Amino acid sequence: CSHCSYQHLPSEDAVRRHVRQSNNHPACPVCYRNFCNHCSLYFASEMALENHFRDSRAHPRCAECKVGFLGVPEFKDHVAILHTYQAQCELCRRKFKDALTLQQHYVQSPNHPVCVTCTIGF
Incomplete structure (x- = not known):
């Protein structure tokens, strides 16, 4: 999970549960849209939101593994965990x-x- 550095989720249902239950994920529990509060946009899937984080210049992106992040704190956590x-x-x-x-x-x-x-x- 690129938002909270959770490394492994065994199934798609586990991903959905994780996103709904985690405060790190801006997803609506009713319509399941995934929101980027920084850009005021929403996406139909978690993957589309992650693609937005990766491709948008408004979000930091890891040059080593090409993953995008909501903001600088999440990016710094990623670097500290995976690229130290x-x-x-x-x-x-x-x-x-x-x-x-x-x-x-x-x-x-x-x-x-x-x-x-x-x-x-x-």
Whole structure:
């Protein structure tokens, strides 16, 4: 769920229940229209609202995963949860979530030497 960073909903019914019961979702419980209070628009489905968030210049959009958000607070939460990096390759400047992922990069990338004795990349 891009509005509240809920990661997995098992079915379409679960999505509908989640949207109706959550304060983060501006959906009408009677007509099920999904509202963008920022733009004063409404949409027939949650997917159409998410497309609006992604495509509208009035809403922040994640450059990494191409998801749009209602506002800056939701976008900042998304970045903090999914795009916080703890390690960086000094050679190619790529960022990684942790030291283990960086080490895997060293081993898998042909641009980095690997120790033949201990197989540690660097």
